[in-house]
Amino acid sequence: MFDAHQIILHGLTYDEFDLALEIIGRQPNMVELGIFSVMWSEHCSYKSSRTHLKNFPTTGPQVIHGPGENAGVVDIGDGLAVVFKMESHNHPSYIEPYQGAATGVGGILRDVFTMGARPYALLDSLRFGDPSHPKTKYLLDGVVAGIAGYGNCMGVPTIGGELSFHPSYNGNCLVNAFNLGIVNKDRIFLGTASGVGNPVMYVGSKTGRDGIHGATMASAEFGDGGEERRPTVQVGDPFTEKQLLEALLELFKTDYVVGIQDMGAAGLTSSSFEMAGRAGTGVELDIEKVPRREEGMNPYEVMLSESQERMLLVCHKGVEDKIKAIFEKWGLSAEVVGRVTGDGMVRIMEKGQMAAELPAAPLSQKAPMYSRPASPPDDLAVRHKLDHDSLPQPKDYTETLSRLLASPNLCSREWVYNQYDHMVRTNTIEKPGSDAAVIRVKGTSKAVAMSLDCNSRYCYLDPYMGGAQAVAEATRNVACSGAKPLAITDCLNFGSPEKPEVMWQFIQAIKGMSDACIALGTPVVSGNVSFYNQTGETAINPTPSIGAMGLLEDHEKLVSQYFSEEGDVIIVLGETFAEIGGSEYLSVIHGQERGAPPKVDLTKEAALQKTLVELADKRLVKSMHDVSDGGLGVALMECCFKPGTSAPLGFEV
């Protein structure tokens, strides 16, 4: 019988423990308790968000696979599809910024190439505390170096993203990594363990004790004692992952593989249970066969280890040695560790003894699902109060504009993206710094545009409007390059779901996002939820960061954001209203964060984006730029500074 302490230590509530007893009809042993705890952590089970995520629009003619698979898959014609997703690594990055960010990149890369796609573009959405906070510089340096260290070594270009600073992230930075790959539509691999009797193989790096309870840690709030939970940080080896990528792409050319999944959060546990759960089958594993890099690891540690760069795959009988040969060529382990069974159970054996036996489907599909209480903050009315007349007009507009341009959220990001190899694979036709990052698709005339966006201040003031605005801005940035927005992924970063205000923010943001996705024709095809982003009692600003993807049929019609020749005419599309609620101007110049954020008129936004795409298609414009944070003045200035050119152009308005 487990004492209360062990249950709590495993992050389970009493009710959840009772549900576990009900499912298996007996007391779980320690290994089984560990498995329940990671499978039912917030990070893996989405227990506080699943019921609300159902409201997202996830279908469309262009969608091949929506949420539920390792990543979203969208058809781009010519027999090709793009595979993309966003994943958060917020908590590990706060504890150890370099490795936290690096393993975040490693994980999102595996989510894409496990589906058979070669990764072609990485972007990252980063949020840190106030620049004056003592830890901000340390975290920023470490996170950027970690992303560069991993992505550059993998040879996948990091071509864009977003970076912003706000005091609400002082104790909890956000590191969201986006990755997009390209695959032939008929060579997509899914994470299913089908075919009773088929061998189950473990491929990649050896298993160590790193990251045990990384999944539950991701759902653990950072009290001031956050620093003590140190030893759970995983360490990434990008060289081994590059070998794993090339070995898998070689393997995917054959028809040996039935199903495959990355060993991400909760390692061997989540991959085996989810693969069996999806196929309605079971799996029997002999963990003696799991390659290890440390001695004396018990079943608990082997099942919960989150060592990096490992995959679980199911193959046809008889090809095991052929698969081993491929991985040996690339210097990697490849061992048969079990086989698929028909009784829907996951059985963990060690030296002939049963270490654990649990039903696959219920663990992944019958996890607890909460509809937690939600209520708006009591100071909402106060937040919206903004008396425009009380704000003095700027005495010197030039000085105000230059202060805005120098402010942390608006100044140049060259210092960051020049640490990323954003050119490798020679596909980057729109380099970092423009509204959208764009890569060409060799062998076709097409190009794919991507943009990450979210204004967390808008979401703090009005989560519904903030959610809609984030989708609108990300897809508008894509359209500004001339590409037609097709779909989005997301990283929903929020505080503790056990706080009604946070749940209210979460539900409102999802409503806003859903309405925008429907109006703009961009369904949600994948995503991630990260709760418990708090420092003590203060939740972070609600941050539903959006990753939008669009298709440019003819990459010659690409449009960038920079002015090109003297004498060109400047046109502003859309109406300008007296809306400075939650603006950078209000915050930087007047030190206030109040007022209602700008209204998003989704019908007009849809018409605007269609116009942008048509303008590019008919080659009527030389550049297009989205007016967003900082307003029209800042937007016009941003058009003047093309990175790498010394003489910026000016403008008269």
Next chain:
Amino acid sequence: MKAKVTVTLKSGVLDPQGRAIEGALKSLGWKGVKGVRVGKSIELEVDEKDPQSAKAVVEKMCEKLLANPVTEKYQIEIITDR
């Protein structure tokens, strides 16, 4: 007073560099080599008179800057004779 600090990864923390060097040494014929671990070596001079106070100063330097407490441990050697 000269000091030599050796900063190494805590045991259990994956050392991809050590693993790659071990593989290379083995492929170059040294089959019996094992346990290759790579760390940083930092030499510096502090203006302390006696070894004890020198060690104390360097200890604080390691805590504050030279070693990452999450993944690294350190060893200090005060060089007296030379």
Next chain:
Amino acid sequence: MKAKVTVTLKSGVLDPQGRAIEGALKSLGWKGVKGVRVGKSIELEVDEKDPQSAKAVVEKMCEKLLANPVTEKYQIEIITDR
């Protein structure tokens, strides 16, 4: 037999890391620190019985792989007691 190799830059070769760490230590209040040089520390085990042959083996490893003769020099310490 355990060995510890310290690979350091030849004098005269620019050491940006050493210079940066010296600057950081000074800004943290240790004004008197100087001569900061950063190198690599490589620990490994060879299956040699006596310290002399162990040192000879490690010496060859340094010549062949562990140190770049153009820019680096190395120091070998055979750990006997522990």
Next chain:
Amino acid sequence: MKTAVLVFPGSNCDHDCYHAVRHVLGREAKFVWHQETSLDGFDLVIVPGGFSYGDYLRPGAIAKFSPVMGALAKFTAKGGLALGICNGFQILTEAGLLPGALMLNSGMKFICKDTYLRVETSDSFVTGRMEKGKVISVPIAHMEGCYIADDDTLKRLEDDDRILLRYCGPDGQTGDESNPNGSYGSIAGVLSEKRNVAGMMPHPERVVEASLGGVDGLLVFESILNSLSAA
């Protein structure tokens, strides 16, 4: 012109070099795995950029022992042309096929940006189509690109006219502010004694098509073509 593009575990720019030679220049190119032991039948060998063996220990320190490096030594001893780009340049210096070494950038950070380069000699198979003093724009992407060598090696490189390219400003002037990584003499590329092995840190294969932002890299590949057809 038949080109071999070497592939080490961890190479990344092998695909980019192959694309430049095969699809842009329209010449024959073939990937050669690092375990191969012969380079017979090739006119040019490209040692591409990337992170061979993860750049662990030192960039190129482990790759130099691959079987194909023995074949490369024989190939170049017989006068075959070899071009090392970025990690390839690092591997060639580690293997002793080129003088000097590539150290950590003076700013200690990875740098990826366009740089201006001044052609220091046109007497080489990679700069034959460019006159001495010409300024071209080719991007760099590296963490260990600071070229160093001892004084007499540097002197011999100058005296033998074996410095290929130097980092400079748009006006062709060299100086600290245009030297991205602290390389001695702003050196970005050098030539072997017999002038058939070249190494450069900038990536010419990344500027061979207008859509990528520049075509100065074509001048390097066209120079190689010229020197082969002339030979």
